[in-house]
Amino acid sequence: MKTTQKSPIQYSILKIIAFAAAVVLVFAFGCESQKAEKATTTAKINSEDLNLRGRLEQCTKDNEQLKREVETLSELPVNKRADAIYHLQAVKIGRYTNIYDKDINSSSPGKKNLVVYVEPVDETGDAIKAAGAAEVQLWDLNKKESEALLGQWQIEPNEMKKLWLNSFLGGSYRLVFDVSEIVTKVDKPLTVKVNFTDYLSGRTFIEEKAIKPE
Secondary structure (H helix, E strand, O other): OOOOOOOHHHHHHHHHHHHHHHHHHHHHHHHHHHHHHHHHHHHHHHHHHHHHHOOOOOHHHHHHHHHHHHHHHHHHHHHHHHHHOOEEEEEEEEOOOEEEEOOOOOOOOEEEEEEEEEEEEEEEOOOOOOOOEEEEEOOOOOHHHHHHHEEEEEHHHHHHHHEEEEEEOOEEEEEEOOOOOOOOOOOOOOOEEEEEEEEOOOOOEEEEEEEEOO
16 A cells, blocks of 8 residues: 655644644633633632721721710710719728638648738729729838838739629729748738729828738
8 A cells, every 4th residue: 555645845734733733722721821810819809808898897887986985075074074983082901801821721831821902992982993003011010110011012003903803792902912931920910001002093092901810
């Protein structure tokens, strides 16, 4: 059987057709990739747009709320606004303030805590969680003046607000100090002194209380 040989022209034509087909395939693949990339970019833009719209709506609501609050406050006389705010009138030292064993079941006797209940009260006598700082001192007034101060502690506002205690007896700050090294035996009255600085008014309230052995 006789084999037909292709002429150089035919080979050239076949090469051109193959190259054209390859170009078409590359172009088609590139278009599909561009379409996929464009779709991904569009979805991302839409998602960011929705997020921005949501944030804008929330900001608009917050702004409207602030406007209403400002309008309400502006309608109230300044003196009436001041009267509506609590006024700290005194600071009391709670009745359960005393020195207690850390753990009555402890295998190490002599471990003791000074527990001080500080009760800020307003003009009606109600306990309020007044923001402020406290200085607590423990005294033994039976000793000579140079030795009478047994211990002194400072509690800043950021720490004070974590120590507020609500109970059926009312609210108070519960301050606990380890006095194991300065009080070895509780066999006579000691004195607790509290200086409380109210951060709203700037006033300092001083109170002291004698604690008796349990």
